[in-house]
Amino acid sequence: MDSDGREEAAPLVVVADCSSSDARQPKNHAIDTHILSFAFLFIFSAYGAAQNLQSTVNTEQGLGTISMGILYLSFTFFSVFASVVVRWMGSKKALVLGTTGYLLFIASNLKPSWYTMVPASLYLGFTASIIWVGQGTYLTSAARSHAKDWNLHEGTVIGGFNGEFWGFFASTQVIGNLISLLLLQDGNEGGGSTGTGLLFTVFLGCMLLGAILMCFLSKRDEKEEDFPSHASIATLLKSITAPLLEMRVLLIIPLLAYSGLQQAFVWAEFTKKIVEPALGVSGIGGAMAVYGAADAISSLLAGWYTSSLFSVTVIVSFGSVLQIAALLWLVFGYSLSNGALGSVLPLLIGAIWGVGDGVFNTQINALLGMLFKRDTETAFAQLKVWQSAAIAAVFFLSPAIGLQAMLIVMIIALLMAVSAFLFLTLHVEKSSIEVQ
Numbered sequence: 126m127d128s129d130g131r132e133e134a135a136p137l138v139v140v141a142d143c144s145s146s147d148a149r150q151p152k153n154h155a156i157d158t159h160i161l162s163f164a165f166l167f168i169f170s171a172y173g174a175a176q177n178l179q180s181t182v183n184t185e186q187g188l189g190t191i192s193m194g195i196l197y198l199s200f201t202f203f204s205v206f207a208s209v210v211v212r213w214m215g216s217k218k219a220l221v222l223g224t225t226g227y228l229l230f231i232a233s234n235l236k237p238s239w240y241t242m243v244p245a246s247l248y249l250g251f252t253a254s255i256i257w258v259g260q261g262t263y264l265t266s267a268a269r270s271h272a273k274d275w276n277l278h279e280g281t282v283i284g285g286f287n288g289e290f291w292g293f294f295a296s297t298q299v300i301g302n303l304i305s306l307l308l309l310q311d312g313n314e315g316g317g318s319t320g321t322g323l324l325f326t327v328f329l330g331c332m333l334l335g336a337i338l339m340c341f342l343s344k345r346d347e348k349e350e351d352f353p354s355h356a357s358i359a360t361l362l363k364s365i366t367a368p369l370l371e372m373r374v375l376l377i378i379p380l381l382a383y384s385g386l387q388q389a390f391v392w393a394e395f396t397k398k399i400v401e402p403a404l405g406v407s408g409i410g411g412a413m414a415v416y417g418a419a420d421a422i423s424s425l426l427a428g429w430y431t432s433s434l435f436s437v438t439v440i441v442s443f444g445s446v447l448q449i450a451a452l453l454w455l456v457f458g459y460s461l462s463n464g465a466l467g468s469v470l471p472l473l474i475g476a477i478w479g480v481g482d483g484v485f486n487t488q489i490n491a492l493l494g495m496l497f498k499r500d501t502e503t504a505f506a507q508l509k510v511w512q513s514a515a516i517a518a519v520f521f522l523s524p525a526i527g528l529q530a531m532l533i534v535m536i537i538a539l540l541m542a543v544s545a546f547l548f549l550t551l552h553v554e555k556s557s558i559e560v561q
Contacts, residue, residue: 151274151275152270152274152343154267155267155271157267158268158289158290159289160338160339160341161220161260161264161267162289162290162293164335164336164338164339164342165293165294165297166296166300166335167332167334167335168227168331168332168335168336169294170331171227171328171332171335172227172231172297172301172328172332173298173301174302174328175301175328176193176392177301177392177396177409177413178305178321180193180397182234182237183234188237188238188239188242189242192242192243192246193246193520194517194520195243195247195250196230196247196249196250196253197250197513197517197520198250199250200249200253200254200513200517201513201517203250203251203253203255204254204258204509205506205510206254206506207255207257207506208502208505208506210258211255211259211262211502212502215345216260216262216263216345217263217344219255219256219259219262220256220259220339220342221336221340222255222256223252223255223256223259224332224335224336225336226245226249226252226253226256227252228329228332228336230245230246230248230249231325231328231332232245234325234328235322235325235329254506254513257505258505260290260505261490261501261505261508262505264490264494265494265501265505266345266501268282268283268285268287268494269283269498271286278432280431280432280434280491280495281432283431283491283494283495284427284428284429284430284432284491285429287428287431287487287490287491287494288424288426288427288429288431288487289425291427291428291483291487291490292422292425292428293421295418295423295424295479295486296417296418296421297417298413298414298416298420299417299418302410302411302413302417303414304324304327305410306410306411308320308323308324309321373497374507376545376546376548376549376552377492377549378507378545379538379541379542379546380542380543381489381507381510381511382511382512382514382515382538383485383539384485384489384508384515385511385512385513385514385515385516385519386535386538387448387478387481387482387485387535387539388482388512389515389516389519389520390478390531390535391413391475391478393519393520393523394519394523396409397523398528399455399459399474399528400412400471403467404471411472412471412472415475415476415479416476416478416479416482417479418476419475419476419477419479419480419483420483423480423482423483423484424487427444427484427487427488428487431487431488431491433495434492434495434553437492437495437550438546438550440484440487440488441485441488441489441492441543444481444483444484444485444488445539445542445543447477447481448478448481449536449540450477451474451481452532452535452539454474455474455528456536459474489508490505493505493508
């Protein structure tokens with residue numbers, strides 16, 4: 126089909142081959158990846174920026190911080206059951222339902238109180254688990270269908286689709302923070318037609334655009350026979366606990382948990398204890414924009430070079446080396462300084478951390494798509510269970526422990542995660558060779 130031999134150009138943009146013996150035009154599943162990426166771009170440009178602002182705009186009795194902790198605890202709990210719901214509903218319906226929680230959360234910020242924020246956070250925890258398991262399932266299904274229909278290498282297509290999606294997703298940090306910076310540049314945090322009132326109204330409009338785009342996704346062919354509507358509680362519990370008895374899942378759990386830890390570190394520790402002392406509150410938006418830009422670029426590049434389990438192993442190892450170098454630097458070499466150097470160092474750390482985050486996002490999702498072909502929903506549910514549990518732990522522990530203690534915890538967690546991951550990939554690679 127690719128007579129010129131350049132098969133790698135086909136995963137994202139496909140040109141019809143008129144010489145094909147098959148008269149039926151294969152479907153370009155990459156279009157669904159574009160729609161999904163833009164939908165998440167609108168939704169999470171709003172939500173990501175709103176999340177970054179919670180500790181500063183909703184300060185009454187710690188309403189913003191506590192709401193985020195409740196949100197991620199709810200996210201953790203419902204992620205346990207998310208695979209069942211997504212498999213029952215189908216990934217497209219799950220994605221559409223998932224947008225409702227983000228809409229409600231942004232709307233509650235227009236009138237923040239314990240009576241609006243706490244229920245909205247609880248509901249968002251449920252819908253976030255649904256939308257993220259749906260996203261991983263839908264994107265993987267689209268990649269597999271695209272590879273099959275166009276006779277492409279499946280691993281390469283999965284990597285390319287994940288690279289595009291996570292590149293768009295990482296860009297939300299840049300766009301959302303720039304919107305916040307523009308609308309709050311005068312320091313006006315009042316409600317009504319200015320300040321945060323206008324900001325969250327704009328965010329609500331972004332959410333609506335993203336929700337509308339979700340409705341244009343194609344319905345994917347997904348299996349439902351494993352979870353009939355009349356399934357017993359025992360059957361459902363078995364489907365939830367069975368993955369924990371599989372060695373591949375147990376070996377990948379430390380990496381899933383660390384991916385949550387390193388994200389929450391940016392939100393809870395990096396901005397508060399590294400960026401703010403050096404650049405002030407006004408510099409947080411700029412630092413997060415640099416982090417997001419590095420994240421987006423690394424996501425695209427990592428996805429582009431992903432084709433097999435070996436490439437995933439190499440890329441994850443590269444991202445791990447970068448982050449452990451940054452952690453060791455913060456523990457033993459970093460100190461607050463004046464002048465241009467003091468302003469540049471936090472931005473450099475943010476860029477390094479963004480590269481690592483882009484690597485982990487693309488490669489973990491590609492890895493799950495490659496290893497768990499029969500139980501895709503369950504694999505992505507495990508990702509969100511351990512990821513959100515780690516995020517919630519950081520939010521609740523951050524006020525109680527110092528930066529040095531958190532950095533040591535991060536180093537230990539990363540070393541454990543990489544060790545288990547390397548054992549997993551070497552074991553799986555060896556097994557696949559023996560089978561051949």
